[in-house]
Amino acid sequence: MTVAVVVDSASDLPNELADALEIRRVPLNINIGGVEHKDGTELSREHFWELVRSSDQLPKTSAPSPAEWVPIVAPITVTTTSSTPVAQDIRALASGV
Numbered sequence: 001m002t003v004a005v006v007v008d009s010a011s012d013l014p015n016e017l018a019d020a021l022e023i024r025r026v027p028l029n030i031n032i033g034g035v036e037h038k039d040g041t042e043l044s045r046e047h048f049w050e051l052v053r054s055s056d057q058l059p060k061t062s063a064p065s066p067a068e069w070v071p072i073v074a075p076i077t078v079t080t081t082s083s084t085p086v087a088q089d090i091r092a093l094a095s096g097v
Contacts, residue, residue, distance in 0.1 A: 004076045008064055009039040024072045029062040 006024045007013070018025060027038040030048065033055040037043035043051075052059060 006069070006073055006076075010061075024076075026064045026069050026072050028064065031060045031062075033057055 004024065005021070006026065009025050009027045011023075011025065013023060013025070017023075025040065027041050030037045030039050030043060032048075032051045034057075037048075039048075039061075048059070
C-alpha cells in the first residue's frame with residue numbers, strides 16, 4: 001500500500017525532510033501589514049521575520065482554501081472502498097458541486 005502525505009505549511013517541516021519523504025505541502029496565507037503572502041513560496045522564514053520586525057501589526061494567518069489544495073492533491077491517484085476516487089471528491093468540494 002502506498003501512502004501520500006499532504007500537509008499545510010503550518011507543519012513547518014524543513015524542506016530537506018519534506019523532499020526526502022515526498023511530503024506535499026500547501027502554503028498558509030500570511031498577511032503582514034495588509035499584504036498577503038504565501039508561506040514558503042512567496043515568503044521565506046528570513047523575510048517573514050524581517051517583515052514582522054518592521055511592521056507595527058502582528059501577522060495574521062489563514063488556512064489554504066479547498067481550491068488551493070486541489071493542485072497538490074488532485075494528481076494523487078487514490079481510491080477508497082467506494083468506486084469514487086478521493087481526488088475527484090476533493091475537486092468537487094473545491095468547485096462547490
